[in-house]
Amino acid sequence: MMQTLASAQPDILQKMIFGETPAPSEAAAWSDGLFLMITWFSIFCFVILMALMVFFVIKYRRRPGVPAQPSPHHNLHIEILWTVIPSASMLVMFVYGFWGYSYKIVSPDNALEMRIQGSKWSWIATYPNGSSSPETQPLSKMIVATDTSTSVTQGKEYPIFYVPENTDIRLRMMSTDVIHSFWIPEFRTKMDVVPNRYTGFGFRTPKLTANDTVIYHDAETKKNTTIAGRDMWVFCAEYCGDDHSRMAATLRIVSQEVYDQKMADWSVQLSPIDAGKKIWTQICKSCHETDGTRLVGPTWNSVKNSDGQFGFGYDAELADGSSVMRDANYYRESILDPNAKVVKGFAPAMSSYQGQLSDEDIDNIISYIQSLSDRNPNAGEDAGSSETESDTEAAGSDS
Ligand code: HEC
Ligand SMILES: [Cu+2]
Incomplete structure:
Protein backbone atom coordinates (compact mmCIF):
# COMPACT_ATOMS: atom_id res chain seq x y z
CA MET A 1 0.00 0.00 0.00
CA MET A 2 2.74 2.39 1.04
CA GLN A 3 4.55 1.78 -2.23
CA THR A 4 1.58 2.18 -4.57
CA LEU A 5 1.11 5.91 -4.12
CA ALA A 6 4.78 6.53 -4.74
CA SER A 7 5.13 4.21 -7.69
CA ALA A 8 2.33 6.04 -9.45
CA GLN A 9 4.58 9.10 -9.58
CA PRO A 10 6.86 9.79 -12.49
CA ASP A 11 10.47 9.26 -11.48
CA ILE A 12 11.70 12.49 -12.99
CA LEU A 13 9.79 14.68 -10.53
CA GLN A 14 10.81 12.46 -7.63
CA LYS A 15 14.41 12.76 -8.78
CA MET A 16 14.15 16.54 -9.19
CA ILE A 17 12.66 17.15 -5.78
CA PHE A 18 14.22 14.45 -3.67
CA GLY A 19 17.37 13.70 -5.64
CA GLU A 20 16.95 9.96 -5.36
CA THR A 21 14.93 7.12 -6.86
CA PRO A 22 13.51 4.93 -5.60
CA ALA A 23 12.63 6.40 -2.21
CA PRO A 24 15.02 5.30 0.55
CA SER A 25 12.34 3.68 2.72
CA GLU A 26 8.67 2.75 2.75
CA ALA A 27 7.84 5.71 4.96
CA ALA A 28 9.72 8.02 2.60
CA ALA A 29 7.89 6.56 -0.40
CA TRP A 30 4.62 7.44 1.25
CA SER A 31 5.58 10.98 2.22
CA ASP A 32 7.18 11.68 -1.13
CA GLY A 33 4.20 10.22 -2.97
CA LEU A 34 1.83 12.43 -1.03
CA PHE A 35 4.03 15.46 -1.52
CA LEU A 36 4.18 14.84 -5.25
CA MET A 37 0.45 14.22 -5.45
CA ILE A 38 -0.16 17.63 -3.87
CA THR A 39 2.43 19.19 -6.16
CA TRP A 40 0.73 17.74 -9.26
CA PHE A 41 -2.66 18.87 -8.00
CA SER A 42 -1.36 22.39 -7.42
CA ILE A 43 0.22 22.49 -10.87
CA PHE A 44 -3.06 21.31 -12.38
CA CYS A 45 -5.05 24.03 -10.57
CA PHE A 46 -2.50 26.67 -11.43
CA VAL A 47 -2.55 25.86 -15.14
CA ILE A 48 -6.37 25.80 -15.32
CA LEU A 49 -6.74 29.04 -13.39
CA MET A 50 -4.10 30.89 -15.38
CA ALA A 51 -5.46 29.63 -18.70
CA LEU A 52 -9.00 30.68 -17.81
CA MET A 53 -7.78 34.05 -16.60
CA VAL A 54 -5.90 34.78 -19.81
CA PHE A 55 -8.83 33.55 -21.87
CA PHE A 56 -11.33 35.78 -20.06
CA VAL A 57 -9.05 38.79 -20.08
CA ILE A 58 -8.84 38.55 -23.84
CA LYS A 59 -12.46 37.57 -24.51
CA TYR A 60 -14.02 40.23 -22.32
CA ARG A 61 -11.48 42.99 -22.85
CA ARG A 62 -12.81 46.49 -23.20
CA ARG A 63 -13.45 47.52 -26.78
CA PRO A 64 -14.36 51.04 -27.92
CA GLY A 65 -18.06 51.42 -28.55
CA VAL A 66 -19.03 48.11 -26.91
CA PRO A 67 -20.74 48.65 -23.53
CA ALA A 68 -19.60 46.41 -20.63
CA GLN A 69 -21.88 43.41 -20.03
CA PRO A 70 -23.52 43.22 -16.61
CA SER A 71 -21.77 40.48 -14.50
CA PRO A 72 -23.97 37.61 -13.38
CA HIS A 73 -23.96 37.45 -9.59
CA HIS A 74 -25.29 33.99 -8.94
CA ASN A 75 -24.90 30.60 -10.57
CA LEU A 76 -25.85 27.63 -8.44
CA HIS A 77 -24.24 24.99 -10.65
CA ILE A 78 -20.87 26.68 -10.79
CA GLU A 79 -20.94 27.39 -7.08
CA ILE A 80 -21.64 23.75 -6.24
CA LEU A 81 -18.88 22.74 -8.59
CA TRP A 82 -16.25 25.03 -7.10
CA THR A 83 -17.20 23.93 -3.60
CA VAL A 84 -17.39 20.21 -4.16
CA ILE A 85 -14.28 19.70 -6.31
CA PRO A 86 -11.80 21.50 -4.03
CA SER A 87 -13.36 20.02 -0.86
CA ALA A 88 -13.19 16.51 -2.27
CA SER A 89 -9.57 17.06 -3.31
CA MET A 90 -8.68 18.37 0.15
CA LEU A 91 -10.38 15.38 1.69
CA VAL A 92 -8.28 13.00 -0.37
CA MET A 93 -5.12 14.83 0.75
CA PHE A 94 -6.28 14.73 4.33
CA VAL A 95 -7.07 11.03 4.28
CA TYR A 96 -3.72 10.12 2.71
CA GLY A 97 -1.91 12.49 5.07
CA PHE A 98 -3.64 11.14 8.13
CA TRP A 99 -3.03 7.59 6.98
CA GLY A 100 0.68 8.19 6.66
CA TYR A 101 0.75 10.04 9.97
CA SER A 102 -0.97 7.18 11.79
CA TYR A 103 1.47 4.75 10.26
CA LYS A 104 4.32 6.77 11.74
CA ILE A 105 2.70 7.37 15.12
CA VAL A 106 1.14 4.01 15.91
CA SER A 107 3.69 1.24 15.70
CA PRO A 108 2.76 -2.40 15.90
CA ASP A 109 2.95 -4.17 19.23
CA ASN A 110 6.28 -5.89 19.83
CA ALA A 111 8.07 -3.10 17.96
CA LEU A 112 11.54 -2.70 19.35
CA GLU A 113 11.43 0.29 21.68
CA MET A 114 14.48 2.50 21.76
CA ARG A 115 14.77 5.37 24.19
CA ILE A 116 16.16 8.58 22.81
CA GLN A 117 17.51 11.30 25.03
CA GLY A 118 18.25 14.69 23.54
CA SER A 119 20.40 17.22 25.31
CA LYS A 120 22.54 20.16 24.30
CA TRP A 121 24.10 18.96 21.96
CA SER A 122 23.97 15.25 21.51
CA TRP A 123 21.70 12.25 21.16
CA ILE A 124 21.84 9.16 23.35
CA ALA A 125 19.94 6.01 22.39
CA THR A 126 19.26 3.33 24.98
CA TYR A 127 18.31 -0.18 23.92
CA PRO A 128 15.76 -2.39 25.70
CA ASN A 129 18.57 -4.14 27.59
CA GLY A 130 19.73 -0.81 28.99
CA SER A 131 22.90 -0.46 26.97
CA SER A 132 23.76 2.41 24.70
CA SER A 133 26.16 2.32 21.80
CA PRO A 134 29.75 3.28 22.65
CA GLU A 135 30.65 3.41 18.96
CA THR A 136 31.12 6.68 17.13
CA GLN A 137 32.15 7.88 13.71
CA PRO A 138 32.67 11.28 12.13
CA LEU A 139 30.08 12.52 9.64
CA SER A 140 32.71 14.26 7.59
CA LYS A 141 36.43 14.75 7.43
CA MET A 142 37.86 18.19 8.02
CA ILE A 143 41.03 19.53 6.52
CA VAL A 144 42.94 21.30 9.24
CA ALA A 145 45.86 23.53 8.32
CA THR A 146 48.61 23.78 10.90
CA ASP A 147 51.79 25.87 10.79
CA THR A 148 53.90 23.12 9.39
CA SER A 149 51.60 21.03 7.24
CA THR A 150 48.10 20.39 6.15
CA SER A 151 46.71 17.32 7.80
CA VAL A 152 43.43 15.53 7.49
CA THR A 153 41.81 15.04 10.86
CA GLN A 154 38.57 13.50 11.78
CA GLY A 155 35.74 15.86 12.54
CA LYS A 156 33.62 15.56 15.64
CA GLU A 157 32.66 11.99 16.47
CA TYR A 158 28.98 11.12 16.43
CA PRO A 159 27.35 8.07 18.00
CA ILE A 160 26.23 5.14 15.87
CA PHE A 161 22.83 3.69 16.76
CA TYR A 162 22.48 0.08 15.62
CA VAL A 163 19.08 -1.24 14.56
CA PRO A 164 18.19 -4.55 12.92
CA GLU A 165 16.94 -4.57 9.32
CA ASN A 166 13.29 -5.16 8.39
CA THR A 167 12.08 -4.48 11.93
CA ASP A 168 9.54 -2.14 13.45
CA ILE A 169 11.24 0.33 15.73
CA ARG A 170 9.53 2.78 18.01
CA LEU A 171 11.17 5.65 19.81
CA ARG A 172 10.39 6.95 23.25
CA MET A 173 12.05 10.32 23.45
CA MET A 174 12.65 13.02 26.01
CA SER A 175 14.89 16.03 26.32
CA THR A 176 16.90 16.98 29.37
CA ASP A 177 16.95 20.68 28.54
CA VAL A 178 15.47 22.62 25.62
CA ILE A 179 13.28 21.49 22.74
CA HIS A 180 15.06 19.37 20.17
CA SER A 181 13.69 17.47 17.23
CA PHE A 182 14.74 13.97 16.24
CA TRP A 183 14.98 13.87 12.48
CA ILE A 184 15.80 10.96 10.21
CA PRO A 185 15.58 12.44 6.71
CA GLU A 186 15.48 9.02 5.04
CA PHE A 187 12.23 8.23 6.82
CA ARG A 188 10.97 11.77 6.15
CA THR A 189 10.04 11.96 9.80
CA LYS A 190 10.94 14.31 12.58
CA MET A 191 9.37 14.77 15.97
CA ASP A 192 9.92 17.28 18.73
CA VAL A 193 11.80 16.04 21.76
CA VAL A 194 10.69 18.04 24.76
CA PRO A 195 11.53 18.02 28.45
CA ASN A 196 9.12 16.39 30.90
CA ARG A 197 7.04 14.56 28.36
CA TYR A 198 7.60 11.53 26.17
CA THR A 199 7.07 11.85 22.47
CA GLY A 200 7.77 9.22 19.90
CA PHE A 201 7.32 7.83 16.44
CA GLY A 202 7.87 4.55 14.72
CA PHE A 203 9.37 3.33 11.49
CA ARG A 204 10.15 0.07 9.79
CA THR A 205 13.77 -0.37 8.89
CA PRO A 206 14.29 -1.39 5.25
CA LYS A 207 15.67 -4.75 4.19
CA LEU A 208 19.33 -4.64 3.30
CA THR A 209 20.25 -5.27 -0.31
CA ALA A 210 23.51 -6.58 -1.73
CA ASN A 211 24.63 -2.98 -2.36
CA ASP A 212 24.25 -1.95 1.24
CA THR A 213 27.65 -2.01 2.90
CA VAL A 214 29.20 0.12 5.60
CA ILE A 215 32.74 0.39 6.84
CA TYR A 216 32.88 -1.10 10.26
CA HIS A 217 35.63 -0.21 12.68
CA ASP A 218 36.41 -3.06 15.01
CA ALA A 219 37.52 -1.52 18.28
CA GLU A 220 39.28 -4.67 19.44
CA THR A 221 41.36 -5.44 16.39
CA LYS A 222 41.51 -1.74 15.41
CA LYS A 223 40.77 -2.76 11.82
CA ASN A 224 38.23 -1.55 9.32
CA THR A 225 36.11 -4.18 7.63
CA THR A 226 33.14 -3.95 5.32
CA ILE A 227 29.90 -5.40 6.62
CA ALA A 228 26.36 -5.50 5.27
CA GLY A 229 24.64 -2.40 6.56
CA ARG A 230 23.24 0.98 5.73
CA ASP A 231 23.91 4.28 7.44
CA MET A 232 21.31 7.00 7.76
CA TRP A 233 21.83 10.45 9.18
CA VAL A 234 20.09 11.65 12.27
CA PHE A 235 19.87 15.37 12.88
CA CYS A 236 18.33 17.81 15.27
CA ALA A 237 15.69 19.80 13.43
CA GLU A 238 14.89 22.36 16.11
CA TYR A 239 17.29 25.24 16.55
CA CYS A 240 18.57 24.59 20.06
CA GLY A 241 21.65 26.75 20.52
CA ASP A 242 25.32 27.03 19.60
CA ASP A 243 26.06 23.50 18.47
CA HIS A 244 22.65 22.69 17.06
CA SER A 245 24.10 21.90 13.65
CA ARG A 246 26.50 19.38 15.21
CA MET A 247 23.79 17.53 17.08
CA ALA A 248 23.85 14.47 14.88
CA ALA A 249 24.18 10.72 14.90
CA THR A 250 24.23 7.77 12.54
CA LEU A 251 21.42 5.25 12.43
CA ARG A 252 23.08 2.04 11.24
CA ILE A 253 20.84 -0.69 9.88
CA VAL A 254 22.49 -4.07 10.19
CA SER A 255 21.48 -7.73 10.04
CA GLN A 256 19.70 -9.24 13.02
CA GLU A 257 22.84 -11.26 13.84
CA VAL A 258 25.07 -8.20 14.05
CA TYR A 259 22.47 -6.42 16.16
CA ASP A 260 22.13 -9.37 18.53
CA GLN A 261 25.90 -9.59 18.80
CA LYS A 262 26.09 -5.88 19.69
CA MET A 263 23.41 -6.28 22.34
CA ALA A 264 25.32 -9.20 23.86
CA ASP A 265 28.60 -7.23 23.76
CA TRP A 266 27.08 -4.15 25.36
CA SER A 267 24.88 -5.78 27.94
CA VAL A 268 24.75 -3.85 31.16
CA GLN A 269 24.73 -5.25 34.68
CA LEU A 270 21.31 -4.02 35.61
CA SER A 271 18.72 -3.89 32.83
C1 HEC B 1 1.46 5.42 50.28
C2 HEC B 1 1.14 4.47 49.28
C3 HEC B 1 1.80 4.60 47.92
C4 HEC B 1 3.13 4.53 47.61
C5 HEC B 1 4.32 4.35 48.55
C6 HEC B 1 3.22 4.62 46.19
N1 HEC B 1 1.97 4.78 45.65
FE1 HEC B 1 1.52 4.91 43.70
N2 HEC B 1 -0.46 5.04 44.11
C7 HEC B 1 -1.00 5.02 45.40
C8 HEC B 1 -2.44 5.15 45.30
C9 HEC B 1 -3.41 5.20 46.47
C10 HEC B 1 -2.76 5.25 43.94
C11 HEC B 1 -4.15 5.39 43.31
C12 HEC B 1 -4.62 6.81 43.37
C13 HEC B 1 -3.96 7.67 42.33
O1 HEC B 1 -4.10 7.38 41.16
O2 HEC B 1 -3.29 8.63 42.72
C14 HEC B 1 -1.49 5.17 43.22
C15 HEC B 1 -1.38 5.20 41.84
C16 HEC B 1 -0.19 5.03 41.16
C17 HEC B 1 -0.09 4.92 39.73
C18 HEC B 1 -1.24 4.88 38.76
C19 HEC B 1 -1.62 3.41 38.69
C20 HEC B 1 -2.69 3.00 37.73
O3 HEC B 1 -3.11 1.83 37.82
O4 HEC B 1 -3.15 3.77 36.88
C21 HEC B 1 1.22 4.76 39.46
C22 HEC B 1 1.87 4.57 38.12
C23 HEC B 1 1.95 4.79 40.69
N3 HEC B 1 1.06 4.95 41.70
C24 HEC B 1 3.32 4.66 40.78
C25 HEC B 1 3.99 4.60 42.00
C26 HEC B 1 5.43 4.44 42.07
C27 HEC B 1 6.37 4.32 40.90
C28 HEC B 1 5.73 4.40 43.40
C29 HEC B 1 7.10 4.21 44.02
C30 HEC B 1 8.15 5.08 43.55
C31 HEC B 1 4.50 4.55 44.13
N4 HEC B 1 3.47 4.67 43.24
C32 HEC B 1 4.41 4.56 45.48
C33 HEC B 1 -0.30 4.88 46.56
C34 HEC B 1 1.07 4.77 46.67
CU1 LIG C 1 18.88 20.07 19.30
Missing part, protein backbone atom coordinates in the same frame (compact mmCIF):
# COMPACT_ATOMS: atom_id res chain seq x y z
CA PRO A 272 16.14 -1.08 32.98
CA ILE A 273 13.52 -3.63 34.02
CA ASP A 274 15.65 -4.90 36.90
CA ALA A 275 16.58 -1.37 37.91
CA GLY A 276 12.87 -0.46 37.94
CA LYS A 277 12.05 -3.57 39.93
CA LYS A 278 14.65 -2.60 42.50
CA ILE A 279 13.03 0.82 43.00
CA TRP A 280 9.65 -0.88 43.27
CA THR A 281 10.93 -3.21 46.00
CA GLN A 282 12.47 -0.33 47.91
CA ILE A 283 9.79 2.35 47.63
CA CYS A 284 6.56 1.38 45.92
CA LYS A 285 5.93 -2.22 47.02
CA SER A 286 4.21 -1.23 50.24
CA CYS A 287 1.33 0.23 48.24
CA HIS A 288 1.57 -1.46 44.82
CA GLU A 289 1.54 -5.18 44.18
CA THR A 290 2.41 -6.73 40.83
CA ASP A 291 0.33 -9.89 41.12
CA GLY A 292 -3.18 -8.51 41.00
CA THR A 293 -3.50 -7.88 44.74
CA ARG A 294 -5.11 -4.62 45.70
CA LEU A 295 -3.13 -2.70 48.33
CA VAL A 296 -3.41 1.01 49.09
CA GLY A 297 -2.73 1.57 45.39
CA PRO A 298 -3.65 -0.41 42.26
CA THR A 299 -1.74 -3.47 41.11
CA TRP A 300 0.66 -2.91 38.21
CA ASN A 301 0.17 -6.05 36.16
CA SER A 302 -2.46 -6.44 33.48
CA VAL A 303 -4.78 -8.75 35.36
CA LYS A 304 -8.38 -7.68 35.56
CA ASN A 305 -9.07 -7.62 39.26
CA SER A 306 -12.32 -6.99 41.10
CA ASP A 307 -11.96 -3.24 40.55
CA GLY A 308 -11.61 -3.69 36.83
CA GLN A 309 -8.03 -2.41 36.89
CA PHE A 310 -5.57 -3.16 34.15
CA GLY A 311 -1.92 -2.44 33.60
CA PHE A 312 0.17 -0.75 30.94
CA GLY A 313 -1.56 -0.18 27.62
CA TYR A 314 -5.07 -0.43 29.05
CA ASP A 315 -7.42 2.39 29.94
CA ALA A 316 -7.51 3.62 33.53
CA GLU A 317 -10.92 4.52 34.90
CA LEU A 318 -10.49 7.73 36.85
CA ALA A 319 -12.27 9.02 39.94
CA ASP A 320 -13.82 11.91 37.99
CA GLY A 321 -15.54 9.46 35.65
CA SER A 322 -13.23 9.92 32.66
CA SER A 323 -10.75 7.38 31.42
CA VAL A 324 -7.25 7.65 30.07
CA MET A 325 -4.82 5.34 28.30
CA ARG A 326 -2.08 4.02 30.55
CA ASP A 327 0.96 4.92 28.47
CA ALA A 328 4.44 6.14 29.33
CA ASN A 329 3.28 9.74 29.77
CA TYR A 330 0.43 8.68 32.03
CA TYR A 331 2.80 6.70 34.24
CA ARG A 332 5.26 9.54 34.40
CA GLU A 333 2.52 11.92 35.46
CA SER A 334 1.18 9.43 38.01
CA ILE A 335 4.61 9.32 39.64
CA LEU A 336 5.37 13.04 39.57
CA ASP A 337 1.88 14.40 40.11
CA PRO A 338 -0.21 11.50 41.49
CA ASN A 339 -3.28 13.60 42.20
CA ALA A 340 -3.59 14.91 38.64
CA LYS A 341 -5.36 11.68 37.66
CA VAL A 342 -6.66 9.59 40.54
CA VAL A 343 -7.64 6.02 39.72
CA LYS A 344 -11.29 5.26 40.42
CA GLY A 345 -11.88 3.42 43.67
CA PHE A 346 -8.63 4.58 45.27
CA ALA A 347 -7.89 7.38 47.70
CA PRO A 348 -5.45 10.07 46.56
CA ALA A 349 -2.96 8.65 49.06
CA MET A 350 0.21 8.79 47.01
CA SER A 351 2.68 11.63 47.39
CA SER A 352 4.73 13.03 44.54
CA TYR A 353 8.18 11.63 43.78
CA GLN A 354 9.22 14.87 42.09
CA GLY A 355 12.85 15.51 43.02
CA GLN A 356 13.29 12.06 44.55
CA LEU A 357 13.37 9.99 41.39
CA SER A 358 15.50 10.98 38.40
CA ASP A 359 14.24 10.85 34.81
CA GLU A 360 16.23 7.66 34.44
CA ASP A 361 14.63 6.11 37.55
CA ILE A 362 11.21 6.93 36.15
CA ASP A 363 12.18 5.49 32.77
CA ASN A 364 13.25 2.30 34.51
CA ILE A 365 10.07 2.04 36.57
CA ILE A 366 8.05 2.47 33.39
CA SER A 367 10.08 -0.30 31.74
CA TYR A 368 9.35 -2.53 34.70
CA ILE A 369 5.63 -1.76 34.65
CA GLN A 370 5.61 -2.31 30.87
CA SER A 371 7.26 -5.68 31.34
CA LEU A 372 4.37 -6.78 33.56
CA SER A 373 1.83 -6.06 30.85
CA ASP A 374 0.62 -8.30 28.08
CA ARG A 375 0.73 -5.12 25.99
CA ASN A 376 4.43 -4.65 26.51
CA PRO A 377 5.93 -2.99 23.43
CA ASN A 378 9.12 -5.01 23.86
CA ALA A 379 7.28 -8.31 24.21
CA GLY A 380 9.58 -9.71 21.54
CA GLU A 381 12.54 -9.03 23.80
CA ASP A 382 11.13 -9.88 27.18
CA ALA A 383 8.41 -12.03 28.63
CA GLY A 384 4.80 -11.31 27.78
CA SER A 385 2.21 -12.66 25.42
CA SER A 386 2.00 -11.34 21.89
CA GLU A 387 -1.73 -11.87 21.54
CA THR A 388 -2.47 -8.20 21.86
CA GLU A 389 -4.49 -5.80 19.84
CA SER A 390 -2.70 -3.37 17.63
CA ASP A 391 -4.16 -0.22 19.09
CA THR A 392 -1.56 0.55 21.70
CA GLU A 393 0.11 3.76 20.89
CA ALA A 394 3.77 4.53 20.48
CA ALA A 395 5.08 5.94 23.72
CA GLY A 396 1.86 7.86 24.15
CA SER A 397 2.95 10.47 21.69
CA ASP A 398 0.30 12.95 20.84
CA SER A 399 2.17 15.78 19.28
